[in-house]
Amino acid sequence: MSGEPEVHEEFEARLKAYEGLPAAATGVGRDLVNEPMIRHWCEAMGDTSPAYTGPDAIAPPTMLQAWTMAGLTHRPERTAAYDELLTLLDASGHDAVVATDCEQEYLRPLRPGDRITFDSVIESVSARKTTKLGAGYFVTTRTNVRAGGELAGTHRFRILKYAPAHRPPPKPVERRPRPVVNRDNAGFWEGVARHDLLIQRCTACRTLRFPWLPGCNACGSPDWDTVAASGEGTVYSYVVMHHPPFPAFEPPYAVGLVELAEGVRIVSNVVGVPYDEVRIGMPVRLEFRRYDEELELPVFRGVGP
Numbered sequence: 459m460s461g462e463p464e465v466h467e468e469f470e471a472r473l474k475a476y477e478g479l480p481a482a483a484t485g486v487g488r489d490l491v492n493e494p495m496i497r498h499w500c501e502a503m504g505d506t507s508p509a510y511t512g513p514d515a516i517a518p519p520t521m522l523q524a525w526t527m528a529g530l531t532h533r534p535e536r537t538a539a540y541d542e543l544l545t546l547l548d549a550s551g552h553d554a555v556v557a558t559d560c561e562q563e564y565l566r567p568l569r570p571g572d573r574i575t576f577d578s579v580i581e582s583v584s585a586r587k588t589t590k591l592g593a594g595y596f597v598t599t600r601t602n603v604r605a606g607g608e609l610a611g612t613h614r615f616r617i618l619k620y621a622p623a624h625r626p627p628p629k630p631v632e633r634r635p636r637p638v639v640n641r642d643n644a645g646f647w648e649g650v651a652r653h654d655l656l657i658q659r660c661t662a663c664r665t666l667r668f669p670w671l672p673g674c675n676a677c678g679s680p681d682w683d684t685v686a687a688s689g690e691g692t693v694y695s696y697v698v699m700h701h702p703p704f705p706a707f708e709p710p711y712a713v714g715l716v717e718l719a720e721g722v723r724i725v726s727n728v729v730g731v732p733y734d735e736v737r738i739g740m741p742v743r744l745e746f747r748r749y750d751e752e753l754e755l756p757v758f759r760g761v762g763p
Contacts, residue, residue: 466586469550473583473595479539480579481599487525487574491517491605496570499524516567522603522611523562525574540580543597547619552594554622561614572605581614594620632705634749643670645684653746655687655756657722668722689744690719691758698733706749712736716758724756731760 489495496517500510503518510518517525547553568574584596601613639647646669649656658667662679673680694717700710714728714736728736729747742758749755 470583470585470595472546473543476539476543476580477582478579480537480577481540482537482578482601483535484575484577485526485528487576488528489525491525491568491570491572491574493570495524496521516569519564519567519611520562521568522564523601523613525568526576526601526603526613540599543580543583544619547595547597551621552619554592554594554620556591556618556620558596558616558618560616563612564610565612566605566608566610568605568610572610574603574605574610575607576601576603578602587618589618589620590623591618592620592623594618631750634706634753634755636753642672646670649684649686650746650754650756655689655718655724655744656684657687657718657720658682659685666720666722668718668724685720687744688719691716691724691742691744693717693728693736693738693740693742693758693760694723695738696728696736698736710734714742714758716742726755727757729757729759736760 493515496510496515499518499521500506503520505518507518509516578599578601580597581600582596582598584598586593586595596616596618598614598616601615602609603611603613637647646656658670659665659682660667660674660677660679661681661683663674663677665674665676666685667675674682694715696712696714698710698712699707703709710733712728712733713725715723715725716728717723727747728740728742729745731740741761743761744756745759746754747757
């Protein structure tokens with residue numbers, strides 16, 4: 459299209475407007491530069507340089523970023539400007555991201571006892587580039603690291619925000635396994651379709667049985683009718699499934715052996731309460747849950763102690 463270069467130029471001008479704006483809030487290192495962290499770093503890296511031990515020790519220069527890290531639970535807040543830049547790229551179809559490289563400059567040695575401060579800016583947004591991954595833009599942030607107010611080094615981190623050249627096809631939605639329906643249990647599944655949980659009853663000795671069987675396991679009679687369960691029950695036993703994962707199931711989840719008010723037991727999911735709060739003796743109530751256009755199953759909702 460003849461107007462395409464102009465479109466790119468206009469879009470890139472919008473991206474360039476973010477250059478020089480803060481990328482993250484100004485921060486203070488959680489710890490002073492200290493000997494234990496230096497020792498751990500050197501042991502992990504196998505660095506035995508004498509410059510990092512003794513009374514005149516300095517920190518390895520490559521530890522520059524380590525002194526700015528906030529930890530897993532205290533991440534520095536991104537600025538609104540940086541969020542807007544990423545949102546703009548996402549909205550234009552450049553919604554994939556990959557980290558490409560980082561650069562460090564060392565201007566002053568860091569020594570135990572130094573207090574670290576740092577700030578981060580959006581240093582540059584490249585023109586549109588074509589890569590094997592897809593076309594996109596390189597976004598570089600620069601973090602200035604200071605010790606006692608003096609610039610000690612810089613850390614540049616670069617990502618590529620791109621539109622994938624070949625998007626993978628969406629994964630098919632996994633469906634739960636279908637129940638095996640045969641002449642011995644077809645009546646049970648017909649009841650489920652009507653939202654009835656049917657229990658077999660021997661017409662000779664009146665014994666209830668579940669799961670469904672072709673004959674009575676108490677007297678051997680082949681004759682039976684059904685009664686509808688009231689839906690009330692308690693957790694007789696249970697397990698929490700963590701592993702292995704199965705298609706269409708999202709562990710962890712609770713599978714209970716539920717004792718119905720009528721005295722028979724059924725295996726089903728316990729829902730409505732966190733999996734780690736399911737307990738033996740917990741009252742439950744029957745409900746029917748639809749999993750897809752074809753499959754609806756009886757499950758049991760916890761109703762508290």
